[in-house]
Amino acid sequence: MPYSGFRVIKEALSGHKGWTPAWRDPEPKPHYDIIIIGGGGHGLATAYYLAKEFSQHKIAVIEKGWIGGGNVGRNTTIIRSNYLLDGNEPFYEFSLRLWEGLEQDFNYNAMVSQRGILNLIHSDAQRDAYIRRGNAMLLNGADAELLSVEQVRREYPFLNFEDARFPIKGGLAQRRGGTVRHDAVAWGYARGADSRGVDIIQNCEVTGFRIENGQCKGVETSRGFIGAAKVGVAVAGNSSRVMAQAGMRLPIESHVLQAFVSEGLKPVLPGVITFGAGHFYCSQSDKGGLVFGGDIDGYNSYAQRGNLPVVEDVIEGGMALFPGLGRVRLLRMWGGVMDMSMDGSPIIDRTHIDGLYFNGGWCYGGFKATPASGWCFAHLLATDTPHPTATAYRFDRFEKGRMIDEKGMGAQPNLH
């Protein structure tokens, strides 16, 4: 039954006894048309769009833990489409448009909040770079606005404008950017997929692939073999481990990224801000906590926890930009494992094994991509052709020299 305001009132009057679980807990069937490995945002969105937009049937999502326990439940929830390069910007703008209609589409309150994102400018060179980026965004139909320092001051008066080393000189704003309740994204897609017949199988780890004559026939799991005509892998930080089971080595390293949340405060921070001269970005959650983070720790890691030097670095960046932060108490910090690709951009592609498809390399920016990633991966799985906004996300771009390197850092994943 759909969720609505009317239903909340009705349930309130009848003691909330009519709510049922939002998705089933089915036993795995022996065979599916399509199996998606990984019950994160991308895997669940893929299953949802396969069923809803591409009329596919007999779909399962296989998750080793519980859905939403990976990066989709660990990120800092920022959505935006402020990329520079042609291979990326149309894809991220497609994603932002999907975010704008998502809650109506899957009938779930994901608290999509277009409160705006502001990238701060601290030097003339940075202003030039941001003007260029803003123009690239406008050319791709996204919104972008260059703010003077006076405009920034009006919206964010508490920032450290006169810092001796990194004074604030303006900013690049994307008003349609913002934040989303991350867990609700996983739950909303799960519920939407389940109601269209998708089996979401939790506590089931994929331990291998059955590949015969170059054709993927299904997956070995901790709950036995499950056959499938097509298998799509969307396991984020575990991409290399899972694809190694199919004998593949990827252009990916796994790195840990940390995030932090403070005690709840009254509204202080209207939108998302990013420091242009250090590793710090921050927003305020609807519960009032300041949610912030910085850069990855910088060494290969599967630990889901980071180390203190980066904590110090993030807090230093925060204090340099937003001195009031010093009075706030930290509530929690955590880490997630990022699939850092060699050019900082993702891969949504077929593999050389028939019936085996891959989605990964999202680095620290895959949450905003969730709707478009799911849609484009579903498009690829259903039609065997890439979605028009995802044609550049191919495996062979490294070999062919067609990198999508937003930062221009080369094959050094800890610098992207």
Added chain:
Amino acid sequence: MIINHPLLGPCDAQEFIYKGDARLIDRPDGMIEGAEAAFFDYAYLRDNPAGQHRELWFHEQGDRSWLVVTRNTVTHEITHVELARDVARKSGQSA
């Protein structure tokens, strides 16, 4: 993390720059047959294991030596540290 430098003793990992998998020492010969494929593999593909990982760290804020550190990527525990120079010599990559 503390890296036990073979010459200097325990050092904070913050003094180092991280480069990645120590297989980067084994740079392919650009003149061989199939060099293009070998360089693609060398530059872009990684084993990226969960567990023991041999990796290159550069002591930028110290003696500027390159080290090969054996570290567990699941626990961050460091079990072995060698001078990259010695590793490279053993594999014939350095005189």
